[in-house]
Amino acid sequence: MLKQENLAANFCGLLAVSGCKEVAIEWRILGKEQDGSLLTSWVSFNAKNRAEQRSNIGIYTPMLKTLQTVFRFPTKENVIQASVNLTKTLLLFTTKELRQEESGRKTDIYRTFLVEIKEGVEVEPFLLMEVDRNHQMMAQFLWRNLATFEKSNQDKFLVMIHHEQVLLYTVTLKKVGVEGEEEEDVLGSCSKLNISDPGAWYWDKDCLKSETITKGFVWAQWDPSVQALYYIHMKPAPKMLFEKDDGSTERKMNPTLSAFQFHDDLRTETVLNIPLNLPNIPTSSSGTEDIYEDDAVPLRIHDSSLNLIIVSDPVGMLYVCHYYLYQPIKQSDEEASTSQRICDVHFAYSVTILHHGCVIHCVIPGIPWDKAKTMKPTFTQHGDHHMLVFQADLFMHLLDVGVSHEPCCHIVCPPFTRQPVTHLVPCFATNNICYDSATLDLISITIPKSHLIEAFRNDTSVDNRLAIVHYFLAHSSGDIVEIFSELLGIIMERPLHLDTVPLLKEALISGSYASSKKGLSQDQLALYRLLPLTTCNTSKPIQAKVSDLTVGLSHETLYNTSMMLLSPQQRLSPYRKDIWTQLWERLNDNKERARFAQEQVIEKLMYSLTCYQPEALSRCSTPMSPANPIVNVAAEFAAASSRRTMQNDLPFLETEECTASKQELVLNVNLRELSMHLVKHSVKEVSGFRWLKNAFYDSNPAPSHVHAVATRYVAAQLEQSRALCVLICKTAGLDLALENERGFALVDQLTSAQQLKLFTLLERYCLATESLAFPFPLGFSSFFTYLGYRALSFDNFMQYSEHHVFELQIDVVKVIIADIDDSTEGIQRKLSLLMMLPRTRARRLLNSWNHPVSTMLKGREHALNILSGNSVHLRGYSQMKKREYKPKDLGEQMSAVQKLQEPLDCFLDLLTAKASLNELDFNLLIETTLSSVENFEL
Numbered sequence: 001m002l003k004q005e006n007l008a009a010n011f012c013g014l015l016a017v018s019g020c021k022e023v024a025i026e027w028r029i030l031g032k033e034q035d036g037s038l039l040t041s042w043v044s045f046n047a048k049n050r051a052e053q054r055s056n057i058g059i060y061t062p063m064l065k066t067l068q069t070v071f072r073f074p075t076k077e078n079v080i081q082a083s084v085n086l087t088k089t090l091l092l093f094t095t096k097e098l099r100q101e102e103s104g105r106k107t108d109i110y111r112t113f114l115v116e117i118k119e120g121v122e123v124e125p126f127l128l129m130e131v132d133r134n135h136q137m138m139a140q141f142l143w144r145n146l147a148t149f150e151k152s153n154q155d156k157f158l159v160m161i162h163h164e165q166v167l168l169y170t171v172t173l174k175k176v177g178v179e180g181e182e183e184e185d186v187l188g189s190c191s192k193l194n195i196s197d198p199g200a201w202y203w204d205k206d207c208l209k210s211e212t213i214t215k216g217f218v219w220a221q222w223d224p225s226v227q228a229l230y231y232i233h234m235k236p237a238p239k240m241l242f243e244k245d246d247g248s249t250e251r252k253m254n255p256t257l258s259a260f261q262f263h264d265d266l267r268t269e270t271v272l273n274i275p276l277n278l279p280n281i282p283t284s285s286s287g288t289e290d291i292y293e294d295d296a297v298p299l300r301i302h303d304s305s306l307n308l309i310i311v312s313d314p315v316g317m318l319y320v321c322h323y324y325l326y327q328p329i330k331q332s333d334e335e336a337s338t339s340q341r342i343c344d345v346h347f348a349y350s351v352t353i354l355h356h357g358c359v360i361h362c363v364i365p366g367i368p369w370d371k372a373k374t375m376k377p378t379f380t381q382h383g384d385h386h387m388l389v390f391q392a393d394l395f396m397h398l399l400d401v402g403v404s405h406e407p408c409c410h411i412v413c414p415p416f417t418r419q420p421v422t423h424l425v426p427c428f429a430t431n432n433i434c435y436d437s438a439t440l441d442l443i444s445i446t447i448p449k450s451h452l453i454e455a456f457r458n459d460t461s462v463d464n465r466l467a468i469v470h471y472f473l474a475h476s477s478g479d480i481v482e483i484f485s486e487l488l489g490i491i492m493e494r495p496l497h498l499d500t501v502p503l504l505k506e507a508l509i510s511g512s513y514a515s516s517k518k519g520l521s522q523d524q525l526a527l528y529r530l531l532p533l534t535t536c537n538t539s540k541p542i543q544a545k546v547s548d549l550t551v552g553l554s555h556e557t558l559y560n561t562s563m564m565l566l567s568p569q570q571r572l573s574p575y576r577k578d579i580w581t582q583l584w585e586r587l588n589d590n591k592e593r594a595r596f597a598q599e600q601v602i603e604k605l606m607y608s609l610t611c612y613q614p615e616a617l618s619r620c621s622t623p624m625s626p627a628n629p630i631v632n633v634a635a636e637f638a639a640a641s642s643r644r645t646m647q648n649d650l651p652f653l654e655t656e657e658c659t660a661s662k663q664e665l666v667l668n669v670n671l672r673e674l675s676m677h678l679v680k681h682s683v684k685e686v687s688g689f690r691w692l693k694n695a696f697y698d699s700n701p702a703p704s705h706v707h708a709v710a711t712r713y714v715a716a717q718l719e720q721s722r723a724l725c726v727l728i729c730k731t732a733g734l735d736l737a738l739e740n741e742r743g744f745a746l747v748d749q750l751t752s753a754q755q756l757k758l759f760t761l762l763e764r765y766c767l768a769t770e771s772l773a774f775p776f777p778l779g780f781s782s783f784f785t786y787l788g789y790r791a792l793s794f795d796n797f798m799q800y801s802e803h804h805v806f807e808l809q810i811d812v813v814k815v816i817i818a819d820i821d822d823s824t825e826g827i828q829r830k831l832s833l834l835m836m837l838p839r840t841r842a843r844r845l846l847n848s849w850n851h852p853v854s855t856m857l858k859g860r861e862h863a864l865n866i867l868s869g870n871s872v873h874l875r876g877y878s879q880m881k882k883r884e885y886k887p888k889d890l891g892e893q894m895s896a897v898q899k900l901q902e903p904l905d906c907f908l909d910l911l912t913a914k915a916s917l918n919e920l921d922f923n924l925l926i927e928t929t930l931s932s933v934e935n936f937e938l
Contacts, residue, residue, distance in 0.1 A: 005441075005442050006439070006440055006441050006442065007027070007029075007427075007435050007440040007441070007442050008027035008042075008440045010442075011024070011027060011040060011042070011058075011060065011067055012024050014060075014065070014066065014067035015067060018067070020044075020069075021046075021047075022044040022045060022046055022047075023044065023045055023046070023047050023050075024042045024043070024044050024056075025042065025043050025044075025045075026042060026043040027040060027041070027042045027440055028040065028041050028042070028079070028080075029296060029297055029425070029427075029435070029437075029440070030057065030079060030080070030081050030082035030093070030296050031081055031082050031083050031140075031296050031297065031299060032224060032296075032297045032298070032299075032427065033083070033084065033141075033143065033224055034143045034224045034225060034227065035061075035063075035143075036062050036063070036428070037059055037060060037061045037062070037084075038059070038060045038062075038297075038427065039057065039058070039059055039060075039082040039083065039084060040057070040058055040059075040060055040067075041055055041056060041057050041058075041079045041082070042055070042056050042058070043055055043056075043076055044056055053075075053076045054072060054073050054074060054075055054076060055072075055073040055075070055076050055077045055079060056069055056071070056072050056073065057069070057070055057071045057072075057079065057082055057091065057093060058070060059084060059088065062428060068088075070084065070088070070091055070117045071091055071093070071115055071117065071125075077095050078095055078096050078097055079093050079094070079095055080094055080095070080096045080294040080296065081093065081094045081138050081139070081294065081296045081299065082094070082296075083139055083140045083141045083157065083299075084117070084141060085141040085143070085155045085157075086141075086143045086144060086146060086149060086155075087146070087149060087155075087195050088117055088195075089116065089117055089173065089195055089201070090114065090115070090116060090117065090141070090155060090171065090173075090203065091114070091115050091116075091117050092112065092113070092114055092139040092140070092141060092157055093112070093113055093115070093125075093139075094110060094111065094112045094113075094137060094138055094139060095110070095111050095113070096108055096109070096110055096111075096294065097109050097111075107134045108134060108292070109132045109133070109134060110132075110133050110134070110135070110136060110137035111127060111129075111132065111133075111137075112127075112128045112129065112137055112138075112139045112159060113125035113126060113127055113128065114126045114128055114139075114157075114171070114203075116202065116203060118198035118199075119198060120198065121198050121199075126205065128159060128169075129159075133161055133164075135161055135162040135163050135164060135290065136161075136162040136290070136292045136294070136301055136302075136303070137159065137160065137161045137162070137301075138159075138160050138296075138299055138301050139157055139158065139159045139160070140157060140158045140160070140222050140299055141155060141156070141157040142155070142156045142157060142158070142227060142262050143224070143227060144156070144264045145264050148264040148265065150192055150193075152172075153172060153173045153174065153193055154170055154171065154172050154173070155170075155171050155173070156168060156169065156170050156171070156262075157169050157171070158222070158229065159210075160217075160220050160229075160301045161301075162217075162218075162220075162290070162292075162301050162302070162303070163216065163217070163218065163290075164215070164216070165212050165214065165215045165216070165217075166212070166213050166214045166215075166217065166220065166229070166231065167210045167211070167212055167213070168210065168211050168212075168213050168268070169208065169209065169210045170207075170208070170209045170210075171203055171207070171208055172203065172204050172207040172208075173193060173201050173202070173203050173204075174201065174202060174203070174204050174207075175193055175200065175201055176199060176200055176201060176202055213260065213268060214231060214233065214258075214260075216233060216234065217231040217232060217233045217301075218232050218233065218234065218255070218302070218306065219231065219232040219300070219301070219302040219306050219308055220232070220300065220301040220302070221298055221299065221300045221301075221308075221309065221310050222298065222299040222300075223298070223310065223312055224298075224299075225312065225314055226261075226312060226314055226578065226579045227261070227262045228259050228260060228261050228262065228271075228312075228579075229259065229260040229262070230257060230258070230259050230272075230310050231257075231258055231259075231260070232255050232256065232257050232258075232276065232278075232306075232308070233255070233256060233258065234253040234254065234255060234256070235253065235254055235255075235256045235275075236252070236253060236254075237252040237253065237254045254275055254276075255275075255276045255278050256273055256274065256275055256276065257272065257273070257274040257275075257276050257320065258270055258272055258273050258274075259271050259272035261578070261580065263572070263573075266572045266573060267572070269566070269571065269572050270566075271565065271566045271571070271580045272564060272565060272566075272580070273564055274320070274352075274354075274564045276320075278306070278322070290303040290304075290305075291303055291304040291305075292304070297425050297427065298310075307322065307323050307324060307376075308320070308321065308322045309321050309322075309379055311379055311380065311381060311387070312579060313381060313579075314578075314579050314582075315403065315579075315582060316355055316403065316579060316582030316583045316585065316586045317354075317355050317381075317402075317403060317583075317586075318354040318355060318579070318583060319351055319352065319353055319354070319379070319387060319401070320351070320352035320354065321349065321350075321351050321352075321379040321389075322349060322350050322352075323347070323348065323349035323350075323375075323377055324348055324349070325345045325346065325347055325348075325367075325372050325373075325375075326345065326346050326348065327345050327346070328346060328365075343368060343369060344365070344366050344367060344368060344369065345367055345369055345372050346363055346364065346365045346366075346367070347363075347364045347365075347367045347372055347375060347394075348361070348362060348363045348364070349361075349362050349377065349389065350362070351379070351387065351389070351399060351401070352558070353401050353407060354561065354564075354583060354587075355403060355583055355586040355587060355590070356401065356406060356407055356586075356590055357557065357558045357559075357561035357562075357587060357590065358406075358407060358555055358556060358557050358558055359555070359556040359557075359558060360399060360401070360407060360410070360553060360554070360555060360556075361553070361554045361555075361556060362389075362397065362551065362552065362553050363551075363552045364394075364395065364549050364550070364551050364552075365549075365550060366548070366549060366550070367394070367549075371393070371394075374422075375391055375394070376422070376423035377389055377390060377391045378390045378391075378423070378424040378425070378426070378434065378445075380426040380434070380445065382398065382432065382445070382447070383475070384402055384404075385400055385401075385402030385404065385475050386398050386399060386400055386401065386402065386475070387399040387401050388445060388447075390415065390424065390445065391415065392415055392417060392419060392420070392421035392424070393415065393420075393421075394415065394549065395412070395413075395414065395415060395546055395549065395551065396412075396413055396414065396415045396416060396447070397410065397411065397412050397551075397553075398410065398411040398413075398447065398471070400467070400470075400471070400475075403586055404529075405529065405533050406533075406538060406590070406593070407538070407555065408470075408533070408534055408536050408538040409466065409467040409470040409471065409474075409534055409536050410467055410542065410553055411452070411455075411464060411467045411468055411471060412461075412464055412542070412544040412546055412551045412553065413451070413452065413455035413459070413464070413546060414455065414546055414547050416447060416448060416451040417443075419443075421436050421441075421443070422436055422437055422438035422439070423436065423437040423438070424436060424437075424443060424445065425437050426445075432444060432445045432446045433445075449472075449476070449483060452468050452471065452472070453468075453483070453486055453487065453490075455468065456468045456469075456487055456490060457490050459544070459545075460545060461542075461543065461544040461545060462499045462502060462503075463536065463540075463542045463543075463544065464542070464544045465499060465503060466502065466503065466506045466534070466535065466536050467536065468487070469484075469487060469503055469506045469507055469510060470506060470510045470534050470536070472484055472487065473506075473507060473510035473511045473514055474510040474511075474513055474514045474533075474534075475514075481723070481727070484507065484727065485727055485730065485731070488507075488727050488728065488731050489731055491503050491504070492728070492731045492732075492761055492764075495760050495761055495764050496760070500764045501764055501767050501768045501771070502535065502768075504724065504764060504765060504768035504769075505535050505768045505771065505772055506534060506535045506536070507720075507724060508717075508720055508721065508724060508768065508769065508772055508774055509532050509533070509534055509535050509598075509772065510533075510534060511716075511720040511723070511724070512531075512532070512713065512716040512717050512719075512720045513531055513532060513533055513534075513716075515716040515719060515720060516528070516531060516709075516712050516713040516715075516716040519712045520708075520709060520712060521705075523705060524705040524708060524709050526682070526705075527678050527682055527705060527706065527709040528709065529589075529593055529595075530593070530594070530595055530596055530677065530678055530681055530682070531595065531596060531709075531713055532595055532596055532597065532598060533595060538555065539555060541553065541554040541555075542554070561587055562584065562587045562588065565580060565583060565584050565587070566580065566584075567584055568581045568584060594677075594681050596673075596674055596677045596678075598772045598773050598774075600673050600677070601666075601669055601670050601673050601674075601773035602771070602772075602773045604669050604672075604673060605665075605666065605669055605773050608665060608669055649726050649736055650722070650725065650726060650729070650736075650742075650777060650779075651729050651734055651736060651739075651742060651743075651746050651783065652742055652743045652746075652779040652780065652782075652783035653742050653743055653779050654777055654778040654779050655778055655779055656778050656779055656781075656782070656809070661778060662776070662781065662807070663718075663775045663776060663777075663778055666773060666774070666775040666776075667714055667717075667718065667775050669773070670714045670717060670773065670775075671710055671711065671714045674710040674713060674714065675706055675707060675710040678706045678709060678710060679706050682706065717774050717775060718774075718775050718777075720774075721769055721774045721775055721776060721777065722777045724765060724769075725762075725765060725776075725777055725780065728761050728762060728764075728765050729758070729761075729762075731761060732754075732757050732758040732761045732762075733754065733757065733758075734758065743779070743782075743783060743786075744783070744786050744812075744815055747783070747786055747787050747790050748790070750790075752791070755787060755790050755791040756791045758787060758791070759784075759787050759788055759791040759792070762784055762787065763805075766784060766805070781806075781807040781809060782807070782809050782811050782812040784806070785801075785806040785807060785808065785809070785812045786812050786815065786816070788800055788805075788806055789812075789816050789819075794829055798832065798833075798836075801833075801836055802836065808833070808836060808837055808841075810841055810844060810845070813833065813837065813841070813845060814845060814848060816833065817830050817833065817834075817845060817848075817849060822851055827851075827853055830849070830853075831853070834846070843861075
């Protein structure tokens with residue numbers, strides 16, 4: 001956030017271009033219209049005679065970058081607000097001057113004028129109200145369509161007087177001509193005015209009409225984009241059930257926020273009524289003196305006791321922002337003496353998000369009073385999904401409150417500028433430009449990514465760090481991979497920290513959510529709202545530390561929010577779309593939205609993985625989706641990432657030797673559970689006599705897209721899991737562009753320190769992925785197991801294996817057993833490793849282990865199967881080369897023969913009695929017997 005330029009300096013440059021030779025000072029913004037044009041005032045004088053100063057009013061058009069002078073005062077005046085009509089023919093402005101009453105008290109007097117805009121013609125401003133007011137008074141033109149204006153040559157404007165009333169004026173422009181033409185105008189056959197000619201028209205003071213549309217308001221704001229007036233008035237509180245109905249008790253008055261919507265061809269209608277929970281608001285009868293700050297952008301009529309601002313978007317978003325200061329109640333023993341001044345206060349604000357039906361509360365304690373009394377935070381939209389709450393020298397809050405999903409993942413961090421700023425006012429929404437109300441410095445409020453990365457590095461709150469990860473992966477644009485690589489480097493500086501796994505889980509969920517949207521059509525986006533969004537708990541209050549301040553954020557749900565709005569059927573024009581109809585639709589769409597939770601998949605996998613046996617399953621026997629095989633999910637991912645796969649950016653080959661991979665099983669369970677969830681929550685209940693109509697003309701085509709959305713999301717899971725694995729390997733220091741080896745050979749080339757670092761990082765990745773039931777890339781399990789074998793001691797490796805962290809697949813166990821020597825300790829290690837394997841997998845490994853112990857185990861299993869009556873399948877044992885037993889000397893030979901003769905004869909008799917000679921593998925039995933003689937003990 002850098003100071004770019006000054007708005008007053010730009011205006012001076014535009015005056016100089018237009019040929020103005022006078023000096024212009026004391027620039028002030030007086031208002032903003034629907035097209036984004038700004039009304040401004042300045043004081044001009046001749047450089048040689050500074051004493052003769054005069055005020056001026058002009059209109060700055062950002063699209064054309066022009067400044068047009070519309071009115072020049074004969075003297076210097078204190079103009080605080082102005083407005084111009086659509087055709088730029090009439091100007092309203094309000095002045096404020098300080099007068100001394102007879103009692104000696106000084107008061108501010110507000111006066112509003114209407115004047116014609118005629119270039120080169122001197123006109124006299126018309127005072128709208130003869131009685132001077134000491135209450136704040138502002139005026140604003142309604143911008144009607146040009147076609148509507150040309151039909152009647154009439155304009156309307158509002159005059160708002162604080163605590164008194166809001167008046168709606170109608171002004172008529174007439175054509176200058178002969179008397180007959182003027183009479184025709186009066187009778188109603190209006191001809192088109194030549195607005196460009198100052199002498200061809202005038203406004204008729206006798207036709208000026210006014211009507212009162214409301215009385216006794218305490219706060220009001222004009223919204224130029226939607227042509228609506230928001231105002232707060234006091235209404236009697238509803239009666240309680242057991243309340244006595246007698247006239248002696250005065251009923252309590254509650255503040256209510258209402259909205260007038262103005263139309264071109266329809267009468268004004270009240271579209272909003274929201275009861276507010278505000279502190280005691282002083283009224284005109286309270287006897288307190290009002291202090292006004294005269295806010296012109298946005299145009300607000302209020303005193304300093306109520307700081308409230310409304311931010312809206314015509315697409316159907318409305319925010320009611322209220323900020324205030326308070327002093328918490330202390331215990332009597334902690335109370336300071338009466339002479340001691342209050343040092344610290346609590347700053348708090350609330351944002352009522354009407355399109356979501358909830359309120360966000362924020363409290364920041366410990367603000368020094370000298371700083372708190374001058375605070376004027378900025379509330380403005382930041383992009384399509386966030387609201388920025390900014391106070392230059394204290395904090396910056398980025399609230400995730402867009403229409404695409406429920407409010408969550410709010411970012412709390414220090415401000416990205418320490419410049420002395422009084423109050424930032426948004427003026428150009430297209431490029432996030434604000435101006436300082438005191439200096440008119442133009443300041444960009446675009447948040448630098450480097451600032452959020454630095455906040456992520458210094459923050460200790462896991463909620464805040466999760467929100468920053470979510471912001472970059474789900475909402476940010478640009479090079480997301482490079483940004484998240486930097487975040488991942490910060491995370492992995494302390495891989496054993498408790499926050500590491502939650503942050504990786506958020507990266508998987510947010511990345512999959514954003515990636516799955518890319519392949520969806522407009523009709524399928526209705527189901528997109530049911531996909532997992534974040535791992536953050538949206539109902540949990542957030543506590544964060546920003547510099548020396550503690551920030552607390554909490555959510556509160558509003559009930560029956562739709563009752564506060566007029567439904568489209570209640571509107572004057574039911575089929576006309578505007579902000580209120582879209583707001584009504586969003587409120588109804590956001591009700592009871594149940595997102596899919598990965599815990600559903602985890603629960604199902606707990607049962608599926610107990611039955612998972614790669615040797616017993618095959619691709620032709622695994623369950624498939626009814627519409628499309630699960631293999632197509634992997635095929636879709638492979639097609640989307642074929643270029644990255646060719647680069648071989650993983651440290652292992654993406655292949656597995658088992659018949660049914662665990663990845664296929666995990667993808668299948670994810671697809672099945674997600675499809676069932678989407679079907680359940682996308683089909684609307686149809687009841688009553690309209691069931692037939694709804695069945696044939698259902699406006700929600702989402703159920704037909706369930707499989708496409710579920711398949712795309714599961715493919716995004718695999719894609720995100722693979723991408724995160726690649727980034728973690730790069731963070732560990734693996735430069736795969738310089739390494740020719742992959743898989744087990746790559747692990748053998750690494751030093752012990754590199755092996756341990758890579759294992760530590762991949763262990764966090766493995767824990768995060770498994771806890772979300774996300775799939776691993778093919779080949780990861782064997783690579784991770786071998787890396788653990790190399791990086792850890794054998795005892796630790798066995799502990800990991802016993803707790804099912806390592807998957808002992810046939811390819812990795814074969815390499816590990818071949819790597820262990822045949823010493824006494826090595827044999828014990830091999831046997832302990834084989835005992836952890838399923839019987840079929842252990843038998844395959846025994847066949848590849850050429851050692852007497854392996855022979856003894858196979859022989860004993862062969863004999864056990866025969867004696868137990870199990871079927872015996874000879875798998876090449878008889879083709880083994882028969883080993884001749886040759887003892888060292890004759891004495892030893894005789895001793896061995898005597899030792900073997902009787903037990904062996906008895907054992908062979910039992911075997912031949914239980915099985916036929918064709919089922920016996922005599923070579924294996926003899927080999928086992930001879931090996932046993934040579935003092936090999938199991």
